[in-house]
Amino acid sequence: MRVTAHFVWLLGIGLLALCMAYSALVLHSATWEEVRALDLIFPFYGQPIRLFSPSEYATFRDAMTLAALGMGGLLGGLCFFQVFRAEVRALCVEIASGIRALLSSFSILTKPQKRLIWGAFALLTVLRLYFSLYNPEYDDAVSYEVFVSKGFLATNAYYPIPNNHIFSNSISLLFYQLSPGFWWTMRLPVLLISTGTTIFLFLGVLRLTSFRVAGIATGLFSCLQLSLYHAGVGRGYWLMILLAGVVFFSTLILVEGQGRQRAAVTVLVLAGVVGCYTVPPFVYVLASAFSWLGVTALRRRDWSPLVPIAAAGILILAGVAVLYSPLIFVSGLNKLVGNGYVASLPPAKFWAGLPAYVWFNEGFMAGQRTLGAFITVPTLGAVAWLFFAARHGQLPLVLTQRLWRVGVPALWFAGLPYAVILVQRVFPPERVLLYKAFFSLILLALVVDWICWRWPSRRLQWSISVCAGLFITYQTYSVIRVNPAARGSNAAYHDGLHWLATQAPGPVLIPEPTHNLFFRFYAHSEMRQRTWHIDNDQKDTTRYAYVVAFPKKRGFFQPEFSFPPAYQNREVEIYRVPKEYPLQTKPWRH
Secondary structure, eight states: OOOOHHHHHHHHHHHHHHHHHHHHHHHHTSOHHHHHGGGGTSOOTTOOOOOOOHHHHHHHHHHHHHHHHHHHHHHHHHTTSHHHHHHHHHHHHHHHHHHHHHHHHHHTSOHHHHHHHHHHHHHHHHHHHHHHHHSOOSHHHHHHHHTGGGOHHHHHHOOSSTTOOHHHHHHHHHHHHHOOOHIIIIIHHHHHHHHHHHHHHHHHHHHHSOHHHHHHHHHHHHTSHHHHHHTSSSSSHHHHHHHHHHHHHHHHHHHHOSSOHHHHHHHHHHHHHHHHHHOGGGHHHHHHHHHHHHHHHHHHTOOTTHHHHHHHHHHHHHHHHHHHHHHHHHHOHHHHHSSTTTSOOOHHHHHHHHHHHHHHHHHHHTTOTTTTHHHHHHHHHHHHHHHHHHHTTOSOHHHHHHIIIIIHHHHHHHHTHHHHHHHHTOOOOGGGGGGGHHHHHHHHHHHHHHHHHHSOOHHHHHHHHHHHHHHHHHHHHHHHHHHHHHHHHHHHHHHHHHHHHTSOOOOEEOOSHHHHHHHHHHHHHHOTTSOOOEESSOOTTOOOSEEEEOSTTOSSOEEOOSSOOSEEOSSOEEEEOOTTSOTTOOOEEO
């Protein structure tokens, strides 16, 4: 059942063929003139795409196409050899076996357990649907307006701001082709992905532990404030969670080394490539997985797994590089690795802010930014005691096996990202590390499982259920509580555009990025039948009919007209410019 060299070659060539073919499609989806026009989509902050000639673009596009054809031909040639066909058949058998094993874990549940799971899952889905419909548009509106609605090339090669979660937006682009509505394009894919991810995580933990552990870990994680929020907005973090779960369970299969090694390596490589193409911080997941595989091999003094592990890492790097090559060529490498989210902080500032960052981040992962760490710290203390008890034979065999089989790697996946953060000297946003809350909650579930074994009281179990219910209620309330402010601002932008829609058509000047993006977003998602002329900067040859700004001289763009605005609300002022107004005059200051 070891991974053979033939299989590694087959996997590598197949992966590169797919990645090169995808990148070639991206480059063939637009002409040089269309590529140069990308700067008009987001003309703010002085972040233009790279300068390159039509011949340079054509050369790069043709080279990628020839490389894809060459790799595809080589892959087809390998399939003529019996040894490679045997590897493909073995891989298919292992994948089918893994799917059956995953699904079989559900079949052993009792009828009351199944009714409980289906009921809880139905309530969770209704809650997610509610947030999907009523969460205010924010970053996903920018993704819709700047990337998804602008086509295949913009989605995969344009990166003016670190808001383009490429693979997630590519999935939304498929939905956009069916219907351009915002909810259908951005929110529905995430709703479907979060639903499938929840089922997968539950079945994965259930196969390795018990109904109680799987239910607590998956249920609490799905109801965290951040989890509920991101299941209702089109940002791709649930896709990251799904792929992190795939990497985690694949890593456990590779560590056990008892079968389905080809399938585990294949899934690990594919999830690694797609995860990094979704959000670059997926490297935290991969660092946890590969370091755990390496540590396990060293601890066992078994060097044979290190070769396929190293090969898998090289394949992930190669696949990610190929997929990002159109973006790097068009937008530039510095856009990807030099933005504010990945730039290292000065050492003094980083080390001074690290304790507070860890405390608040772990608090958010536990459900409450300020106080949540008071759940995390006792959980870690209880886990440490369980490890001690397991070493001294004070736990039942089944609990000990679960602790070593799942608890230790879960602790590794939850903690190792901080080692990477220390090397980077960055403070990633909480949403980037949301995935690791699942591993922390696996540890909490193992502790609760031990408590229920140690004190098998129905009253205790009811108390735990009540605490879980209160926790979920608070998380739901937290999401609802943060919505009104953003909803009010969005409503103001929306009302401003609707007022414009009732006026005579004419060019509109909107220099403020927030106004510009939201007005364009509502215009394109709700009023596609009308032709809009919206500029971000004054063009000397254009006579603008309307000028939009923030009220009360707020923002960098502050008009100083001699007449009042024709429309005003809490976030928007709209001036109707008379036709006789001097064309070249700029009555405002920046």
